[in-house]
Amino acid sequence: xxxxxxxxxxxxxxxxxxxxxxxxxxxxxxxxxxxxxxxxxxxxxxxxxxxxxxxxxxxxxxxxxxxxxxxxxxxxxxxxxxxxxxxxxxxxxxxxxxxxxxxxxxxxxxxxxxxxxxxxxxxxxxxxxxxxxxxxxxxxxxxxxxxxxxxxxxxxxxxxxxxxxxxxxxxxxxxxxxxxxxxxxxxxxxxxxxxxxxxxxxxxxxxxxxxxxxxxxxxxxxxxxxxxxxxxxxxxxxxxxxxxxxxxxxxxxxxxxxxxxxxxxxxxxxxxxxxxxxxxxxxxxxxxxxxxxxxxxxxxxxxxxxxxxxxxxxxxxxxxxxxxxxxxxxxxxxxxxxxxxxxxxxxxxxxxxxxxxxxxxxxxxxxxxxxxxxxxxxxxxxxxxxxxxxxxxxxxxxxxxxxxxxxxxxxxxxxxxxxxxxxxxxxxxxxxxxxxxxxxxxxxxxxxxxxxxxxxxxxxxxxxxxx
Numbered sequence: 001x002x003x004x005x006x007x008x009x010x011x012x013x014x015x016x017x018x019x020x021x022x023x024x025x026x027x028x029x030x031x032x033x034x035x036x037x038x039x040x041x042x043x044x045x046x047x048x049x050x051x052x053x054x055x056x057x058x059x060x061x062x063x064x065x066x067x068x069x070x071x072x073x074x075x076x077x078x079x080x081x082x083x084x085x086x087x088x089x090x091x092x093x094x095x096x097x098x099x100x101x102x103x104x105x106x107x108x109x110x111x112x113x114x115x116x117x118x119x120x121x122x123x124x125x126x127x128x129x130x131x132x133x134x135x136x137x138x139x140x141x142x143x144x145x146x147x148x149x150x151x152x153x154x155x156x157x158x159x160x161x162x163x164x165x166x167x168x169x170x171x172x173x174x175x176x177x178x179x180x181x182x183x184x185x186x187x188x189x190x191x192x193x194x195x196x197x198x199x200x201x202x203x204x205x206x207x208x209x210x211x212x213x214x215x216x217x218x219x220x221x222x223x224x225x226x227x228x229x230x231x232x233x234x235x236x237x238x239x240x241x242x243x244x245x246x247x248x249x250x251x252x253x254x255x256x257x258x259x260x261x262x263x264x265x266x267x268x269x270x271x272x273x274x275x276x277x278x279x280x281x282x283x284x285x286x287x288x289x290x291x292x293x294x295x296x297x298x299x300x301x302x303x304x305x306x307x308x309x310x311x312x313x314x315x316x317x318x319x320x321x322x323x324x325x326x327x328x329x330x331x332x333x334x335x336x337x338x339x340x341x342x343x344x345x346x347x348x349x350x351x352x353x354x355x356x357x358x359x360x361x362x363x364x365x366x367x368x369x370x371x372x373x374x375x376x377x378x379x380x381x382x383x384x385x386x387x388x389x390x391x392x393x394x395x396x397x398x399x400x401x402x403x404x405x406x407x408x409x410x411x412x413x414x415x416x417x418x419x420x421x422x423x424x425x426x427x428x429x430x431x432x433x434x435x436x437x438x439x440x441x442x443x444x445x446x447x448x449x450x451x452x453x454x455x456x457x458x459x460x461x462x463x464x465x466x467x
Contacts (some may be wrong), residue, residue: 011038034065060107110139262292307370362397
């Protein structure tokens, strides 16, 4: 265990300890132990070339020690050499003898330069971050190159001008982010771009307020951001789980809590095979916003108070939305945000077991709320092969379900009613445009004007209508 003070580090927050810490990396025993209550100021990255330095760990004495990055670049830069897959046969012996599982634990990293970053992980096998606080930097954790089996747990990434965890041009399999608090990072909580990613688990975290509102950068409010932002217009991202998180935010134009963007409607979508389950998701423009995504299951979530939509699907395929609550928060009445779901140019999707309830006012009554233009609580625009079954759609305004230019849509076993003292829902279902193969079956419907406003191509069977 290399006590960095024995290599000349002062740990007083004033002296530049860069050379002393690099000396300890080069000539120590592989463990950098930062003394309790020490504040270690550095002006250059601590580059750890694992192939040469060997197995590495940095420990911050139970979280009592701090690194201050007073120069540009990452405070700690882990560099490995692994260049193949996670198959055991693909590893060079040096990875296991020198490079595996570099660990950073129980330390605070604080930026003191506008271009300072926290930790950079490049081509590393089994990098592990535990009990790390990173704040006032650009990007807290930047992962790039070929990486495998990344673990981030029980960490705090707080108040950073860039991203909390950024997967940037990375080829990565088996990554887990769990039990962590990622908040007030201006460009997103977890962000993935231009990457090839498989087996990603984001579980049990509190990821919130990751946009410009707290940073107040002039003219940057509308820069797209999300608590979890997956941009697959280049690369491919498959096999992921987003579960048991709190994902919420202050409103930002174009913002989301979960945002996935695929390669486009005319191509292999390149993003999908995800489950989104057991999360609390609320208070962004579109709480879940999926574009050109294929193969996503959304279930067991409470999704509330989206300024535009609680769920927005565009050009998506094979999406299952089951057993969720889409709601608003009644604690703040009469200040309310409405709810809603919208599907556009999507196909082969199933919505079942949902409770979708609008606010009493039928419109936003929160000061400075984002703009909302909608026809119904549930909107389907130019969709095909969609089933809506066994759901409660309540207090819609002006309509419960609105459909346009849709084909092979089945609405079955749903209750669509308005229980307000002064009902606002004109029709339970309003259907416009051409279509074929459409059916409304075994539903309980209400409406102040009529229960159903639909063309003749929509077949109806066993409908109970009335206020």
